[in-house]
Amino acid sequence: MNQYIDRFLIWTPDHIAAPARIALILLLTLLALRAIHQVLPVLRDAIAKRQGSMEESQRVRTLSRVVRYALTVVTTVIASLLILGELGISVAPILGAAGVAGIAIGFGAQSLVKDYFTGFFLLLENQIRHGDVVEAGGKSGVVEELTLRYLRLRDYSGNVHFVPNNTISTVTNMSMGYAYAVVDADVAYGENVDRVFAVMRAVGKAMREDPRFAQKILDEIEIAGVDQWADSALVIRCRLRVAPLQQWNVRREYLQKLKEAFDREGIEIPYPHLSIVHSAS
Known part of the structure; x- marks a missing residue:
């Protein structure tokens, strides 16, 4: 027992x-x-x-x-x-x-391994962050998610793109640090260029003093000058340095204010005309 x-x-x-x-x-x-x-x-x-x-x-x-x-x-x-x-x-x-x-x-599964390595370095080097607007892998949009496997973007139309990290060779980040709102203004050849410059600067200054845009526009407007002799217009280029993700909003507002200022000052914005000649028979 x-x-x-x-x-x-x-x-x-x-x-x-x-x-x-x-x-x-x-x-x-x-x-x-x-x-x-x-x-x-x-x-x-x-x-x-x-x-x-x-x-x-x-x-x-x-x-x-x-x-x-x-x-x-x-x-x-x-x-x-x-x-x-x-x-x-x-x-x-x-x-x-x-x-x-x-x-x-x-x-x-070499592509899968490459996904993870690429995703790791994208994060380590701070190339892409949540909320950024980027172009990568042939797609562009707002970054909704970045994992070691893929990048998820939502474009302006609301479409969601899943971009495998191994397809990303170049990243264009449109919201890192600051951005530029670039505007090309067409004016008639007969207009005084210096006068046009003055009006464009005045519009930029007024926007900087506007409380709605005071925090969005970081510097005075930069007038690059006459950028091109087009078929029927002088193309004058300018830009405003703005906070990240504000370039599109600022550009739209500047174009609207510039059109109103050109109308007040009588500065002509050329556009194609069609002349119809009717001959009596």
């Missing part, structure tokens, strides 16, 4: 300890995942508030999503390996097979 009791006492700790350890691993994994998904957003918001600009805040938010995803994957993989070990399954052969399979998959 005593020998059966001794065998039971030897058998019991091992068989009870394994399920207990597995349960503990699962509990700790769930707690870690919950902490990742709850604590990281709090840290993200705290860091974003301390940043000196909206651009840096956007970068912090973008990086936080990638960090959260990476930590979730790493935590899940480690927990899975620990549970397999508790079940008596040797992890070494699995890791070896995973390494061989990884090499084989790497050759067959």
